[in-house]
Amino acid sequence: MTVKLDTIVSLCKRRGFLFQSSEIYGGMTACYDYGPIGVELKRNVRDAWWRAMVQERDDIEGIECSILMHPEVWRASGHVENFTDPLIDCKSCKARFRADHVPNYRANYRVTATDEGGGKVEGLEVELGGEVPSDRIRPGFEADGRKLGQVEKIEFLGASVGCPTCGNKELTEPRLFNLLFRTHVGPIQDSASTVFLRPETAQGMFVNFENVRATMRRKLPFGIAQVGRSFRNEITTRAFVFRTLEFEQMEMEYFCKDGTDDEWYRHWVSERFNWYLRYGIQRENLRLRKHGDDELAHYSKRCYDVEYNFPMGWGELEGIAHRGCYDLTQHMECSGKDLKYFDQESGEHITPVVIEPAAGVDRAALTFLIDAYHEETVLDRPRVVLRLHPALAPIKVAVLPLIKKRVEIVEICRNLTADLKARWRAMYDDTAAIGKLYRRQDEIGTPFCVTVDVDSLEDHKATVRDRDTMSQDRVELDRMVEFLDDKVVLSPPKIEEAVDI
Ligand code: GAP
Numbered sequence: 001m002t003v004k005l006d007t008i009v010s011l012c013k014r015r016g017f018l019f020q021s022s023e024i025y026g027g028m029t030a031c032y033d034y035g036p037i038g039v040e041l042k043r044n045v046r047d048a049w050w051r052a053m054v055q056e057r058d059d060i061e062g063i064e065c066s067i068l069m070h071p072e073v074w075r076a077s078g079h080v081e082n083f084t085d086p087l088i089d090c091k092s093c094k095a096r097f098r099a100d101h102v103p104n105y106r107a108n109y110r111v112t113a114t115d116e117g118g119g120k121v122e123g124l125e126v127e128l129g130g131e132v133p134s135d136r137i138r139p140g141f142e143a144d145g146r147k148l149g150q151v152e153k154i155e156f157l158g159a160s161v162g163c164p165t166c167g168n169k170e171l172t173e174p175r176l177f178n179l180l181f182r183t184h185v186g187p188i189q190d191s192a193s194t195v196f197l198r199p200e201t202a203q204g205m206f207v208n209f210e211n212v213r214a215t216m217r218r219k220l221p222f223g224i225a226q227v228g229r230s231f232r233n234e235i236t237t238r239a240f241v242f243r244t245l246e247f248e249q250m251e252m253e254y255f256c257k258d259g260t261d262d263e264w265y266r267h268w269v270s271e272r273f274n275w276y277l278r279y280g281i282q283r284e285n286l287r288l289r290k291h292g293d294d295e296l297a298h299y300s301k302r303c304y305d306v307e308y309n310f311p312m313g314w315g316e317l318e319g320i321a322h323r324g325c326y327d328l329t330q331h332m333e334c335s336g337k338d339l340k341y342f343d344q345e346s347g348e349h350i351t352p353v354v355i356e357p358a359a360g361v362d363r364a365a366l367t368f369l370i371d372a373y374h375e376e377t378v379l380d381r382p383r384v385v386l387r388l389h390p391a392l393a394p395i396k397v398a399v400l401p402l403i404k405k406r407v408e409i410v411e412i413c414r415n416l417t418a419d420l421k422a423r424w425r426a427m428y429d430d431t432a433a434i435g436k437l438y439r440r441q442d443e444i445g446t447p448f449c450v451t452v453d454v455d456s457l458e459d460h461k462a463t464v465r466d467r468d469t470m471s472q473d474r475v476e477l478d479r480m481v482e483f484l485d486d487k488v489v490l491s492p493p494k495i496e497e498a499v500d501i
Pocket of ligand 1: 356
């Protein structure tokens with residue numbers, strides 16, 4: 001079913017998944033706090049990723065790096081110079097946008113330059129998309145059948161569309177805006193003390209390549225994985241936790257030999273696409289999209305996005321980039337340290353090629369929520385149910401007493417909850433009538449509810465209700481953990497749908 005984003009936002013607030021950050025002060029734009037239920041979902045997403053990427057494999061090591069790194073890391077990686085977005089402002093309502101995010105945005109420029117032969121080019125009109133003109137209109141740029149030499153002047157003539165907020169036609173020309181957050185180490189705030197909040201976790205893996213290789217005695221190919229917070233001073237934050245200023249990433253850098261990279265690239269696109277299916281995302285809501293040359297990040301030779309059909313349209317869920325030798329080469333050059341790998345087979349020192357699957361924990365959690373959301377009518381009554389995979393469900397089992405005034409029933413419930421808690425996040429709830437308790441658990445995606453009733457006192461059994469089918473099983477209390485253990489599968493079978501890239 002198609003669900004509106006507002007419906008998800010309201011469910012998240014109502015059921016304790018996510019709250020606006022600093023809400024009592026009016027909120028902090030594009031920052032969110034995970035509530036008691038949301039924090040469990042997020043943990044489960046992270047754990048499912050770690051299981052697939054580290055625990056279930058024998059060619060990947062995990063690490064955890066600090067958020068603050070030596071500032072030279074970000075000069076070497078190219079982020080200080082190139083991690084930019086094209087920013088435009090509306091002169092009327094002052095709203096800000098990323099030019100490349102404004103639908104149908106085209107901008108016109110008048111260019112004065114020389115051509116390749118040194119002849120004067122005047123009044124040349126050029127139309128561009130959302131990019132910054134000085135980035136594109138350079139020596140070698142082709143327009144009107146001529147190749148440009150030196151560019152003297154680029155005048156902005158106007159944009160094809162109005163402001164997406166107020167409709168006014170007066171938009172400024174795109175200018176570059178660097179997304180790095182800066183802060184200072186120590187008491188003096190000058191350029192020497194400037195450090196950056198990391199915009200990606202990836203660089204931690206590159207600068208530790210040799211540490212991990214040597215300490216774990218690794219041979220190519222092998223990967224280094226990390227889950228951690230990243231920060232970006234995003235211009236347009238939108239769509240709830242889809243794009244925020246701080247977020248968590250799950251990234252893995254796979255180091256391999258040149259010549260084996262195509263095969264590994266296909267492997268990782270397939271692995272990552274199928275991971276979402278394995279944890280229950282509906283096939284029709286998932287697709288792969290190849291990046292055009294003009295979209296590629298400054299380090300990337302090739303990139304496919306795993307995209308999801310969000311309520312606001314298809315959007316990136318995860319990117320799988322071919323980073324070539326870019327990062328290790330840059331770090332060798334800037335640090336002066338040798339990060340080459342000695343290949344015993346060829347007897348040569350080589351720079352490994354890197355394939356990088358990079359996902360967002362928050363964006364994945366949002367996706368699992370949206371995809372799991374269902375509204376249905378059962379016995380003429382509406383029901384909202386999150387059909388989350390049991391591995392991702394925040395609460396795996398809720399134990400509910402049918403009559404909370406009977407101390408013997410409550411005691412059985414408490415003991416059972418304690419047994420279940422030893423394995424999973426389980427909860428006891430007696431704060432409403434049974435119908436309402438079921439509805440609450442359905443809305444947070446709890447796959448199983450166990451109800452203890454008067455008969456339980458006699459037959460030592462309880463009723464297990466399945467969230468999706470609403471079927472009920474009468475199960476012996478002594479066998480309850482074993483019964484549920486078969487159903488709460490944390491590591492579902494792998495799916496190997498062939499990907500077409
Ligand atoms: N190291 C490569 C890299 O960082 P990216 O495509 O910029 O690549 C990877 O980011 C993933 O991180 C994205 O697919 C998305 O899931 C998540 N992500 C990136 N920026 C984000 C933001 N501002 N808010 C939430 N998630 C974000």
